[in-house]
Amino acid sequence: MGPLIPQEIIGADWNLFIAFVIGIGFGFVLEQAGFSSSRKLAGMFYGYDTVVLKVFFTGAITAMLGLLFFSLFGWIDLNLIYVNPTFLGSAIVGGIIMGAGFIVGGFCPGTSFSAAAIGKIDGMVFIGGLFIGVFFFAEGYPLIEDFYMSGSMGPLKVSEVLGISGGVVTLLIIIAALIMFKLGELAEKRWPRAEY
Amino acid sequence: MKTSYMNPYLAGVLLGLVLLMAFFFSGRGLGASGAVKSVMVAAVDIVAPEHTANSHFYSKYVGEGKEPMEAWLVFEMMGVLVGGFLSGAFSGRLNWRIEHFPGITAKRRLVFAGMGGILFGFGSQLGRGCTSGSALTGMASLSVAGFVSMMAIFGTAFAMAFFVRKNWI
Numbered sequence: 001m002g003p004l005i006p007q008e009i010i011g012a013d014w015n016l017f018i019a020f021v022i023g024i025g026f027g028f029v030l031e032q033a034g035f036s037s038s039r040k041l042a043g044m045f046y047g048y049d050t051v052v053l054k055v056f057f058t059g060a061i062t063a064m065l066g067l068l069f070f071s072l073f074g075w076i077d078l079n080l081i082y083v084n085p086t087f088l089g090s091a092i093v094g095g096i097i098m099g100a101g102f103i104v105g106g107f108c109p110g111t112s113f114s115a116a117a118i119g120k121i122d123g124m125v126f127i128g129g130l131f132i133g134v135f136f137f138a139e140g141y142p143l144i145e146d147f148y149m150s151g152s153m154g155p156l157k158v159s160e161v162l163g164i165s166g167g168v169v170t171l172l173i174i175i176a177a178l179i180m181f182k183l184g185e186l187a188e189k190r191w192p193r194a195e196y
Numbered sequence: 197m198k199t200s201y202m203n204p205y206l207a208g209v210l211l212g213l214v215l216l217m218a219f220f221f222s223g224r225g226l227g228a229s230g231a232v233k234s235v236m237v238a239a240v241d242i243v244a245p246e247h248t249a250n251s252h253f254y255s256k257y258v259g260e261g262k263e264p265m266e267a268w269l270v271f272e273m274m275g276v277l278v279g280g281f282l283s284g285a286f287s288g289r290l291n292w293r294i295e296h297f298p299g300i301t302a303k304r305r306l307v308f309a310g311m312g313g314i315l316f317g318f319g320s321q322l323g324r325g326c327t328s329g330s331a332l333t334g335m336a337s338l339s340v341a342g343f344v345s346m347m348a349i350f351g352t353a354f355a356m357a358f359f360v361r362k363n364w365i
Contacts, residue, residue: 003223010221016271018221023275025214026226026328030276031283033207038295038309040201042364044350045357054204055211056332062212063336067219075220082224084325084334086341091330094323095348098316103353103360105312108327109320110228112313113273117280119292122309129313130232136314137321138236141253148322156340166338173335193365 002076030114038106038115038122045103047191050184057177064170083155090148105129200287215336222268225333229320231273233257238264269329297364308363323348 004010005018033055034040043049070076102108107115107126115123137144159166201207218225234257241248241258248254257264284290296305320326323345325334331349334342357364 002220004221006223015222015268016266019268019271020275020278022214022218022221022226023272024279024282025217025275026211026272027276027279027281028283029202029207029210029214029279031280031289032202032287033204033211034201036280036284036289039297039364045353046361046365048365051201051204055208056327058205058208059211059215060332060335062209063215063219063225064338066212066216067336070216070220080223081219081337083337083339084330084341086339086344087324088344090322091324091341091344092348094319094321095345096352097319098323098326098345099319099349099352100356101312101314101316101319102327102349103312103356105309105316106364107309107312107316108228108349109232109316110226110276110326110328113228113276114280115295117277118284118289121292121294122296122305125306125309126313126316127232129310129315130229130317130320131236132310133314133317133319134229134233134236134321135240135317137318138233138240138251138253141251144322145252153340157338158340158343159338161340169338 001074002070003080006080007077026110027114027117030111031118035111036115036118036120036123038111038120041108041111042103042106043193047187048193050187053180053184057173057180061170061174061177064166064173068167068170083157086153086156087149088151088153090150093147101133200289212336215333218272218333219336224268225329225336226272227269227325227329227333228273228276229317229326230267230269230329232317233321234264234267234270300363304363308360 005015034051040049040051044052071078105126109130112123112126116127159169215226237254237257248258294302294305296302324330331342331346
C-alpha cells in the first residue's frame with residue numbers, strides 16, 4: 001500500500017500540500033516539546049535538561065517501530081523509502097561542524113525555525129547564519145567537491161553492516177535509549193537549575 | 197522542574213508519528229536545512245543566473261525544468277513555521293524576545309546565535325542533512341549515515357560544551 005505518493009495511490013500533485021501539513025505537525029510538536037528554547041536545548045550538554053535526548057530518541061524509536069510494523073502488516077514497502085546515502089568522511093566532518101554550531105548557537109536548523117515562529121529573535125539570527133553558512137558552502141564547493149563526494153557507501157543500513165535483522169537493531173537501540181533516559185533523569189537531579 | 201511544555205516522552209512519540217506519516221505518504225523523512233539551501237539557491241539564481249548555471253553546486257538545482265522552490269522541504273518548513281506559531285499561540289508563548297542566560301548580554305547571545313547558524317549551515321551541506329534530515333530521519337530508516345551524523349553532532353557538542361559554558365551556565 002504505502003508509501004502512497006511514490007506508488008501513485010495519491011497523485012504527485014498532492015505531495016507539496018502533504019509536506020506542508022506534515023510540517024505543521026512537525027513544527028507544533030517541536031514547539032510543544034520546548035525545542036523553541038535554546039536554553040532547554042543546550043541543557044542537554046550541561047545535564048540540567050535532557051529533553052533533547054528524550055524527545056529525539058523516543059521519536060526515532062517510534063518511527064523505527066512504526067516502519068517495522070507497517071512493513072510486517074504489508075502497509076508499506078520499505079524498498080521505496082528513501083535511505084540517505086553514507087559518505088563517511090563528509091558525514092563525520094559535517095557532523096563535527098554541526099555539533100560546534102549546536103553548542104555555539106543553541107539551535108539546530110529545525111529548532112531555530114520553531115523558535116523564530118514564536119518570536120525569538122535569537123532563532124531568527126540563527127536562521128540568518130544558516131543562509132550565510134549554506135552560501136559559503138555553495139561558493140566554496142569547487143574546493144570541497146572531491147572530499148564531499150569521496151568514500152561513497154550508498155544507502156547503507158546498520159542492519160546490513162552488522163549482519164542482523166532490522167528488528168534486532170531496533171531492540172538494541174531501545175535498550176540503549178532506556179539506559180540513556182535513566183542517565184538523563186539522574187543528570188537532571190545531579191545538575192538541577194532553577195526555572196529558566 | 198515544572199514547565200508548561202509537553203511531557204518529553206509524549207512529545208517524542210508524536211514526533212515519531214509525524215515522521216512515520218512522512219514516510220507513509222511521501223516515502224521520505226523530515227528535514228530542515230534542505231529548505232534553507234533551496235531558498236538560498238533560488239535567491240542566487242535570481243541575482244546571478246549565469247553564476248548558478250556555471251556552478252557545479254547550483255546547477256544541480258536550477259536550469260531546465262528544475263524549480264528549487266518547489267521542493268518538499270520548502271513546503272514542510274513553511275508548515276513548521278505555521279505549526280510552531282500555532283503551538284506558541286496555544287500555550288501563550290508568543291512574544292518578541294531574545295532568550296539568553298542571565299549571565300550574558302542579549303547582544304552576546306545574538307552574536308553567538310549568528311556564528312552557530314553559520315557553522316550549522318555549512319556543516320549541514322557537507323554532512324548531507326542536519327539533525328532532522330540526516331540524524332533523526334536517518335536513524336529511523338536505520339541508515340549508517342543517520343547514526344554517524346547523530347554521534348558526530350552530539351559528540352562534538354558535548355566535547356565543546358566546556359569551552360562555551362559561560363554562555364549557558
